[in-house]
Amino acid sequence: MIKIVAPKPIYLNGSNKGVLLLHSFTSTVRDVKALAEFLNQHNYTCYAPAYQGHGLAIDEFLKYDVDDWFNDALSGYRYLQQQGCQHIAVLGVSLGGILSLRISEQCEISACITMSVASERPVDAIFNRIVPYAKYMERLAGENHLETLEGLECLKQKSAHLTENFSNFIRQTMDQIQQIKAPIALLYGKLDAPIYQQSAEHLYQQLSQAKLIKEYPNTGHLMTLGADKQQLYQDILNFLDENLT
Numbered sequence: 001m002i003k004i005v006a007p008k009p010i011y012l013n014g015s016n017k018g019v020l021l022l023h024s025f026t027s028t029v030r031d032v033k034a035l036a037e038f039l040n041q042h043n044y045t046c047y048a049p050a051y052q053g054h055g056l057a058i059d060e061f062l063k064y065d066v067d068d069w070f071n072d073a074l075s076g077y078r079y080l081q082q083q084g085c086q087h088i089a090v091l092g093v094s095l096g097g098i099l100s101l102r103i104s105e106q107c108e109i110s111a112c113i114t115m116s117v118a119s120e121r122p123v124d125a126i127f128n129r130i131v132p133y134a135k136y137m138e139r140l141a142g143e144n145h146l147e148t149l150e151g152l153e154c155l156k157q158k159s160a161h162l163t164e165n166f167s168n169f170i171r172q173t174m175d176q177i178q179q180i181k182a183p184i185a186l187l188y189g190k191l192d193a194p195i196y197q198q199s200a201e202h203l204y205q206q207l208s209q210a211k212l213i214k215e216y217p218n219t220g221h222l223m224t225l226g227a228d229k230q231q232l233y234q235d236i237l238n239f240l241d242e243n244l245t
Contacts, residue, residue: 004137008050017045018044019047021036022049022073022097024096031224032093032224038237047076047080053068066166089111090111092115113185117188134155185213186214189221193221
């Protein structure tokens with residue numbers, strides 16, 4: 001059995017230009033750690049919050065939902081303000097991209113960068129993301145309850161509130177997308193499911209201030225750790241340099 005320790009947020013001090021980096025669903029800040037270090041080398045102050053429950057056992061994970069994680073992201077935005085950042089960009093992968101859009105709808109943001117964002121996700125698709133996470137955390141704890149149909153059905157019932165809220169949160173975010181005033185980059189991986197390219201193209205058409213849409217040919221869902229990550233990091237840096245003045 002491996003002792004599970006809650007992930008810690010990442011803070012890297014730089015200039016008065018801040019970047020809020022938001023990780024994906026069922027993952028941790030390791031999604032954005034290398035990107036944060038790269039941006040900090042170019043004098044950006046970087047903060048990546050650790051969402052509540054993420055990186056912990058499934059029962060602990062299911063104590064929270066997307067509203068809690070949005071509050072974690074909002075707290076991260078305020079933290080950058082408290083550190084003296086006068087210009088703040090927000091970027092995120094998957095769930096982090098959805099949270100980036102929602103923050104851009106509600107807060108003063110200098111730039112928004114989304115990666116692997118879907119404009120809609122049914123509850124079954126969200127549940128299918130939870131299952132491998134739950135099984136992985138079980139293996140770390142030396143358990144195997146989810147190897148049975150009964151165990152999976154129990155997990156589905158316990159996570160129903162989360163999956164429904166998450167699906168609704170995405171829908172509500174897309175309904176308010178016109179409130180975003182900041183320039184946006186919409187990035188997706190060619191090797192990811194088609195919904196992510198379709199969603200990026202849909203958002204690009206909906207947002208008159210969208211400045212960039214780009215496909216990365218050798219990249220799947222977790223773009224920040226994909227085969228094209230060096231080009232991705234440089235594109236993100238260029239977009240930030242252009243829009244955080």
